[in-house]
Amino acid sequence: PRGGGPRLYADPANSLFAAAAHLAAQDPAEAAELRTIARTPAGLWAAGQPGEMQMITKVTRAAAQRHSVPVIVAYNLPDRDACGKFSAGRAMTAPGYERWIGQLAAAVGGGDDIVIVEPDGLADILRHCLSAAQGRQRYLLLRYAMKVLGALPHARVYLDAGNPGLFKNPAALTGPLKRAGIGYGRGFSANVANFQWTGTVITWSQELEGDLASTARAVIDTSRNGRGPYTGRDYPRWCNPPGRALGPAPRLDPGPAGIDGYLWIKDPGASDG
Numbered sequence: 001p002r003g004g005g006p007r008l009y010a011d012p013a014n015s016l017f018a019a020a021a022h023l024a025a026q027d028p029a030e031a032a033e034l035r036t037i038a039r040t041p042a043g044l045w046a047a048g049q050p051g052e053m054q055m056i057t058k059v060t061r062a063a064a065q066r067h068s069v070p071v072i073v074a075y076n077l078p079d080r081d082a083c084g085k086f087s088a089g090r091a092m093t094a095p096g097y098e099r100w101i102g103q104l105a106a107a108v109g110g111g112d113d114i115v116i117v118e119p120d121g122l123a124d125i126l127r128h129c130l131s132a133a134q135g136r137q138r139y140l141l142l143r144y145a146m147k148v149l150g151a152l153p154h155a156r157v158y159l160d161a162g163n164p165g166l167f168k169n170p171a172a173l174t175g176p177l178k179r180a181g182i183g184y185g186r187g188f189s190a191n192v193a194n195f196q197w198t199g200t201v202i203t204w205s206q207e208l209e210g211d212l213a214s215t216a217r218a219v220i221d222t223s224r225n226g227r228g229p230y231t232g233r234d235y236p237r238w239c240n241p242p243g244r245a246l247g248p249a250p251r252l253d254p255g256p257a258g259i260d261g262y263l264w265i266k267d268p269g270a271s272d273g
Helices: 016-023 028-038 052-065 094-108 121-126 132-150 170-179 198-212
Strands: 044-046 071-074 114-117 156-160 187-190 217-221 259-263
Touching (some): 187 198, 198 217, 198 259
Parallel strands (some): 044 071, 114 156
């Protein structure tokens, strides 16, 4: 961080440490690479798992003691991943989601956390993967999440906006982002779990910030974009395509105007789909 500001929080319980220990004897080089990834700050996803609120409370408190900032990802909307259908979770109702958001807000509390709100959430609407009624409900739920989480005293809250591969013209996102409550937070996240080149996402994000005509800022997921998007055949371009690589290391205030951070929002050690 610049000027001696806070650092991003790396979870000492990252499961890759166990994987590295398992591989240490048979492949020391790969084990060392896994430990390097495990030591790098990455997002912690709240997606309806048992015990997740206790985990977030524990992480928030541990990060505060270390003067560092954890990245928490809220991913539990009804009908989530309606387009991809790989990450559908347990059945969730609108009232249940609102209760869950309240629990998440309580777990973060006064922590200096970065909170990413619902990757794919807006994209599912704009790609017409939800019915009209589901879309209306989702706008309401996204707005509710942004309002509740955005009211936390120290959290920096970002509504997910997708990536340049999905939406080549960022101006098309301005109305939907405003309707979904971006004004309650600090800005938007871009390129979550995707592979668009960092430079491409910076330019796209800066254009979107200008289109929003507000003080919105962006964070960019660089966890797996070191070789850009997959261009070969026979593989999905977004779901574990072969030959990808780590992108820029996570850091706050990386330099480009309007960009609050490069983050590993999606843990590169975890499968995506």
